[in-house]
Amino acid sequence: MVLYSSTTDSLNRKLQTLEHQVQQQEVKNAGLQFEIKELSRPERIIKKAKESGLTIQNAEIKKATSSKSNE
Template identity: 50%
Template structure:
């Protein structure tokens, strides 16, 4: 019986040692994201940030150009109105009746009642 008891004791000791060995083993957990995935995500984020920065700068440039174009168009329309006003004044001041009236006021005698505009002479 003592041999059987010795065997049982050896089995128990072996089981206890095996349990101790199992307890001492540490299990390493793998990270949720691997290093390659982190590099890939970093690259994708960098590209997205670069693209969005480019889009914002492009939109800003286009906005400033549109504002400049609108300002120039406003200046052009104002200049056109001023040119039309000046053309109207030229026509008004070159009226033959006005020229005759001013000539009579300054003591000029009119020999012919026909007064032609200088522009119309060059056209005939």
């Protein structure tokens, strides 16, 4: 009985640690998704192109999409 209790306690601690790691990763992923959206704004891309000496001639800027289904 003591062994079972000890094992259960150990597993619960590991589970809590993993849940915390998952939460941290979800926060990090959300931040990265926000950064992707900010960096891929057409206005920003045009500005960076102009800063690099490039010109845009009668073209439409379109956002490329990923083929991943969960984005």
